[in-house]
Amino acid sequence: LLISEKSNKEANDKIITIDESDKSKPEEEKKQQRCNYRIKVTNTNQIPDRKQINPVTTVVAETYPFPPIDKCGNRVRYTSVQVEAIRSGLSPGLTLIVGPPGTGKTDVAVQIIANLYHSFPTQRTILVTHSNAALNDLFEKVMARGDIDERYLLRLGAGERDLQTDSQYDFTKGGRVSHTLAKRGELLEKVQLLSESLGVSSVNERGVNGSPSYTCETASYFNLHHVQKNIQIFEKRAAAALNDKPATPPDSEAAASSIISQYFPFKAHFSINNCASLTLSQAR
Numbered sequence: 001l002l003i004s005e006k007s008n009k010e011a012n013d014k015i016i017t018i019d020e021s022d023k024s025k026p027e028e029e030k031k032q033q034r035c036n037y038r039i040k041v042t043n044t045n046q047i048p049d050r051k052q053i054n055p056v057t058t059v060v061a062e063t064y065p066f067p068p069i070d071k072c073g074n075r076v077r078y079t080s081v082q083v084e085a086i087r088s089g090l091s092p093g094l095t096l097i098v099g100p101p102g103t104g105k106t107d108v109a110v111q112i113i114a115n116l117y118h119s120f121p122t123q124r125t126i127l128v129t130h131s132n133a134a135l136n137d138l139f140e141k142v143m144a145r146g147d148i149d150e151r152y153l154l155r156l157g158a159g160e161r162d163l164q165t166d167s168q169y170d171f172t173k174g175g176r177v178s179h180t181l182a183k184r185g186e187l188l189e190k191v192q193l194l195s196e197s198l199g200v201s202s203v204n205e206r207g208v209n210g211s212p213s214y215t216c217e218t219a220s221y222f223n224l225h226h227v228q229k230n231i232q233i234f235e236k237r238a239a240a241a242l243n244d245k246p247a248t249p250p251d252s253e254a255a256a257s258s259i260i261s262q263y264f265p266f267k268a269h270f271s272i273n274n275c276a277s278l279t280l281s282q283a284r
Helices: 020-031 080-089 105-119 132-145 158-162 173-198 216-242 249-263
Strands: 002-005 014-017 036-043 057-064 095-098
Touching: 014 080, 080 095, 080 105, 095 105, 105 132, 132 158, 173 216, 216 249
Parallel strands: 014 095
Antiparallel strands: 002 014, 036 057
């Protein structure tokens, strides 16, 4: 393995070579017990006393397991050299990653792209390759990660027709506009259904072919004056009613569920039966 750095410290340019012999490292690392720890500091004093010099505290270290591999995001366990390549790619200067086929150069590049996107979501990142096949390979792996919304992805050039993705729309400029408009229609339909369940609007107010009567602007007004208002009224009523519930635990739980189900304003939208029990956490 070779990691060489230029003598010019201002440029921070790096050439990182990924060898095939480095592929055996993940198997050796799996044999080791790896876990992170989450530190929690709690104060055991029930009544705070400012005059007390040495408050009693407890430090608890809980094991924090690695996220499951079936979630969106990275599905590759990187080696130490690949991690160094990713760290170098996120640093100022030029990073050149060299290696034979099958050593994970594309996966490293995709990880760098994802890190740049999540670290600087307002910035734009351009990918330039020597061929359409190489760019499509990068594009498809970025899509396969699932942690970057496809509305932020745009493929320029004639190679777009060769992309193998699950998206319903293409990634040209016109395809991105069609995808945005379709997503807009889906969200406004949800707003329309919620409005009808609250009695704010009716089916007769829909547009041509049953299209939603709301726009993005009127949907924001609906959220402010109806959705948020109903949530605030529900929180106040539930808090006032729960203070008067019975003190006995079985009766207390039954009374709390009955009160919450009674005052919950979105039962019709979520198709909740009036006799169904509903906890405060479920309502929220």
